[in-house]
Amino acid sequence: MPTPSRSWRRSAPCLLDWRPSRWQCAAHALLALLTPLVVLGSGLPDPWRWPTALLATAWAAGQGWHHARRPACRIVICAGDAPVTVNGEPVDDVSLQDRGWLLQLRWRTGGRCHARLFWPDTLPPAARRELRLAVRAHCISRSRPAVAP
Numbered sequence: 001m002p003t004p005s006r007s008w009r010r011s012a013p014c015l016l017d018w019r020p021s022r023w024q025c026a027a028h029a030l031l032a033l034l035t036p037l038v039v040l041g042s043g044l045p046d047p048w049r050w051p052t053a054l055l056a057t058a059w060a061a062g063q064g065w066h067h068a069r070r071p072a073c074r075i076v077i078c079a080g081d082a083p084v085t086v087n088g089e090p091v092d093d094v095s096l097q098d099r100g101w102l103l104q105l106r107w108r109t110g111g112r113c114h115a116r117l118f119w120p121d122t123l124p125p126a127a128r129r130e131l132r133l134a135v136r137a138h139c140i141s142r143s144r145p146a147v148a149p
Contacts, residue, residue, distance in 0.1 A: 014077040014134030016127065020070050021119035028064025032057050073116070075105065079137040086114070096135040103128060105135070 036053035044052060076085045083090035084107065091107040091114075103118040123131070 013079075013082075014075075014130050016075040016077075016123070016131060017072060018075060018116045018118065019072040019122055020068050021117070021122045023119045023121045024117070025064055025068045028060055028067060032060035032064060035060050075116070077131070077134040077138050079134065084138060094135060094138060096132065098132070103131060105131070 035056040039053040084094045091109045093108040095106045097104040106115045
């Protein structure tokens with residue numbers, strides 16, 4: 001029986017292009033529309049109601065605008081000892097948190113923590129599974145061996 005080729009043992013890198021989610025932008029817009037109604041219907045004293053409603057609306061709209069203007073980025077995760085890169089820059093401490101239908105990819109670069117949230121409209125189910133497997137394989141290969149050499 002022939003042995004598998006050398007290239008078969010290596011897995012292909014996981015290439016992802018992150019972009020801002022339209023669903024998240026829509027959620028921010030909905031929040032900006034509903035926040036003043038909630039504040040005006042609350043038990044807040046009369047002199048504070050309108051300024052608080054306007055401030056909350058401006059904050060929610062600003063958060064949506066900030067998210068929609070974030071630049072897209074390319075994430076490359078290789079199984080093995082190659083570092084994960086984001087926009088061509090190597091990063092450290094990559095972790096993935098699975099929050100139901102949301103995936104949050106976190107990493108550290110230059111002492112700062114960064115994160116990207118993958119909504120269902122930005123990452124199809126096959127790519128979500130590929131990301132989970134790639135991060136798991138990368139974290140296992142980068143960790144120390146569990147037994148003595």
